[in-house]
Amino acid sequence: xxxxxxxxxxxxxxxxxxxxxxxxxxxxxxxxxxxxxxxxxxxxxxxxxxxxxxxxxxxxxxxxxxxxxxxxxxxxxxxxxxxxxxxxxxxxxxxxxxx
Amino acid sequence: xxxxxxxxxxxxxxxxxxxxxxxxxxxxxxxxxxxxxxxxxxxxxxxxxxxxxxxxxxxxxxxxxxxxxxxxxxxxxxxxxxxxxxxxxxxxxxxxxxxxxxxxxxxxxxxxxxxxxxxxxxxxxxxxxxxxxxxxxxxxxxxxxxxxxxxxxxxxxxxxxxxxxxxxxxxxxxxxxxxxxxxxxxxxxxxxxxxxxxxxxxxxxxxxxxxxxxxxxxxxxxxxxxxxxxxxxxxxxxxxxxxxxxxxxxxxxxxxxxxxxxxxxxxxxxxxxxxxxxxxxxxxxxxxxxxxxxxxxxxxxxxxxxx
Amino acid sequence: xxxxxxxxxxxxxxxxxxxxxxxxxxxxxxxxxxxxxxxxxxxxxxxxxxxxxxxxxxxxxxxxxxxxxxxxxxxxxxxxxxxxxxxxxxxxxxxxxxxxxxxxxxxxxxxxxxxx
Numbered sequence: 001x002x003x004x005x006x007x008x009x010x011x012x013x014x015x016x017x018x019x020x021x022x023x024x025x026x027x028x029x030x031x032x033x034x035x036x037x038x039x040x041x042x043x044x045x046x047x048x049x050x051x052x053x054x055x056x057x058x059x060x061x062x063x064x065x066x067x068x069x070x071x072x073x074x075x076x077x078x079x080x081x082x083x084x085x086x087x088x089x090x091x092x093x094x095x096x097x098x099x
Numbered sequence: 100x101x102x103x104x105x106x107x108x109x110x111x112x113x114x115x116x117x118x119x120x121x122x123x124x125x126x127x128x129x130x131x132x133x134x135x136x137x138x139x140x141x142x143x144x145x146x147x148x149x150x151x152x153x154x155x156x157x158x159x160x161x162x163x164x165x166x167x168x169x170x171x172x173x174x175x176x177x178x179x180x181x182x183x184x185x186x187x188x189x190x191x192x193x194x195x196x197x198x199x200x201x202x203x204x205x206x207x208x209x210x211x212x213x214x215x216x217x218x219x220x221x222x223x224x225x226x227x228x229x230x231x232x233x234x235x236x237x238x239x240x241x242x243x244x245x246x247x248x249x250x251x252x253x254x255x256x257x258x259x260x261x262x263x264x265x266x267x268x269x270x271x272x273x274x275x276x277x278x279x280x281x282x283x284x285x286x287x288x289x290x291x292x293x294x295x296x297x298x299x300x301x302x303x304x305x306x307x308x309x310x311x312x313x314x315x316x317x318x319x320x321x322x323x324x325x326x327x328x329x330x331x332x333x334x335x336x337x338x339x340x341x342x343x344x345x346x347x348x349x350x351x352x353x354x355x356x357x358x359x360x361x362x363x364x365x366x367x368x369x370x371x372x373x374x375x376x377x378x379x380x381x382x383x384x385x386x387x388x389x390x391x392x393x394x395x396x397x398x399x400x401x402x403x404x405x406x
Numbered sequence: 407x408x409x410x411x412x413x414x415x416x417x418x419x420x421x422x423x424x425x426x427x428x429x430x431x432x433x434x435x436x437x438x439x440x441x442x443x444x445x446x447x448x449x450x451x452x453x454x455x456x457x458x459x460x461x462x463x464x465x466x467x468x469x470x471x472x473x474x475x476x477x478x479x480x481x482x483x484x485x486x487x488x489x490x491x492x493x494x495x496x497x498x499x500x501x502x503x504x505x506x507x508x509x510x511x512x513x514x515x516x517x518x519x520x521x522x
Contacts, residue, residue, distance in 0.1 A: 002416055002464075007102040009419060013426055014109045014143075020430035021113070023442075024132050025120060031439045031496045033132045035446050038488065039429055041162070042450050044139045045477065046426065046457050050419070051146060053461050059151035059308045061473050062300070063142060063158050066317065068480040069296055070163035072285055073320050074135060075488035077167040079282065079495045080274040080327045081174050086498060087273040279494055281487040288483050 006054035010047045017043035034078050041071050107147060114140050131173055135166030151308040152237045155300070159316035164395055167323060175270075175401070232376025234306040241310065242380050246369050250354045253387060256394050257351055264403040269335060272327055286328050293321030301388055305381070315388035319395025326399050334396070335404045343404070347397060350390025353383055411463050418460030425453030438504045439496045443489055450485035454478060 020043075023036035045064045052060030117140065120133040138161030145154035224236050224244065231239040241249050274282050297318040304310030325331050333339045357379055358369040365372060371379055425448050432445020455478050462474035497503075 002412065004102065005416055006419070007106065009423055011102055011106045011109065012423060014106060014113070016426050016430045018109065018113055020433050021117070021136065023433050024129055024136065025124070027126070027129065029439055029496065029499070029501060030128045031492050031499075031501070032442060033129055034492060035439070035442055036433060037132050037135055038485075039433055039446055039449060040136050041139055042429075042454055042481065042485070043426060044143060045481065046422075046454055047143060048146065049457060049461055049474070049477070053464070057146075057151065058470065059155075060146060061470070061477075062303070062308065063146065063151065063154050065296065065473065065477055065480075066155060066158040066313070067139070067142075067162060068477045068484065069289070069292060069317065070159065070320055071481065072289060072484035072488060073163050073167055073324060074170070075484070075491060076282060076285060076324055076327050077170055079279060079491045080272045081171050082495050082499065083275065083279065084273040085174050278498065279491055281490045281494075285483070285487045285491075288487075289480075292480065 003054045006050040010050040013043045013047050131169045138162045155313045159313045163320040230373045238304050238310050253351050260394050260397045267402040269400040269402040269404040282328050311384040311387040315391025318392035322396040323399050337405045340405045347393050350387035353386035415460040415464040418456050422453045422456030425449050440503050447489050454481050
C-alpha cells in the first residue's frame, strides 16, 4: 500500500516540478529562473527519497544527500556571478537582471 | 505498474523539453538553467535504469559543478553577441545531408545496442570479484579490471585543466561580505559536511555505490564554494604554484605508478597482485579523489593562477 | 506500534505534498521575485521537512533516520541562506519590491525583445 502511495506522491511531485519549469522559460528576471531551478532540485530530492522508500533502494538516499549538499552551490554561484558583473560595470545592471 | 509508467513518461517528456530549451532557446541564461535542471532529471533517469553509481556521479558532477561552470562562463561572453548566423543557400542541402547522416547513425547505434549480448559481462565480473580486492562490482571494474580507462579519464581531465589555464590569467570573483553576509556563513556551515560526505563516499566505494569520482566531485564542489567567497588566496600566490601543479598531477602519477609496478611484478601493465589489491586501490582512490577535487577548482579559476 | 508509525509516517508525507504544490503555484502565479521566493521557501523547508520526517519515522535503523534528518537540515541551511542571497542580489540588480503605491513592479519596464 505504502509503495503505491509513495510512487503516486513521486509522480505528483514530478508533474508539479514540470509546472514550475514554466518559470525557467518565462523568466522574466534571471532570479526567477534560478528560483524555478531550486524548486525542481528540491522536488528531485523528495522524489529520490520517496522512490528510495518505495523501491527499497537505500543508495538513493545518498544521491538525495548529494543533491541537498550541492543545492547551495548553484545559488552561491549565481549570486557571486551577478555581483561580479555589477562590480565590473555599473551599466551591466540591466544585463545582470535580464540575462 | 501504471504509476511507474506515468513517472517514466513524465521524466522522458521533461528531458526532451529541457534538451530542446537548452539547445534552441533564444535566451542564454534560460538555456543554462535548463541544462542544470536537465542534469537533475538525468540523475533520476539513471535511478530508474537501476544505475545508482552513475546517478551519484551525475548528481555530483552534472547538478553541482557543470551547471555552475556554465553559469560563470556566461558572464565572460560578449555582452552583445553578433546576430545569429543564418544559413547560406548553398548550405541548406548540406544541412539536410548532415541531419540524415546523424539520423542513420542513431538508428545504427540503437540496432547495435539492441544486439549486445545480455546480461552483459556481469557474470564474468562477478567470477573475478574475489581477486580484485574490493566487494563492489562497479569499483572493481573502474579501478582494477578496466583501470586503464579510468587512468585515461583522469589524464583527459588534467589535459582539460591545462587547456583552460592556457586561456589567460585567473579570474577572482567579487562577493562583498558586507552586502552578502550569507555567503561566508554558508561556507562555514557546509564545509565540514562537504569533507564528511566525500570521505563517506570514498569509504562506501569499496562495497556499495560511491567511489573516487563522486567523492572528488563533492570535495571539488566544496572547493568551488571556497573560491566563490575568495577564501583560498594561496592558490593565486607565486610560491605555491609548483606545489599546486604537483597536487593536480598526483592522482595520475599514483595511477601510473601502480600500473608500472604491475608491469614490473607480474609482467602485465596494470595487473595488480591480489594480496596488494585492496590497499593499492584505496591509495589510488584517495589520490584520485583529491586530484579530481583540485581539478574542479582549477577549472573554476578560468585561467592560470599567479600569472 | 510499527503499524501505527507507518500510518503516522505516510500521513506526514501526505501533509508535505501540498506545500510543494503551493510552491509551484506561487512560482507561477505570484507577481514578483520576492513573492515567488516566499512561496518557494515553504516547499524547501516545510514540504521537504515533512516528507523527510515521515520517512525517518519509518526508517529501519537510527542511522537511516538520521540521514533523512541530515538532508532536511542541509536544505534548511541552503534554502534559507540562499533565499536571503537571492533577495539581496535581486535588490542590487534594481528590481524594486512591489508596494501598495506601485502595485505592479514588473509591468512598467519596457519589454525588451527576448531573442538575441
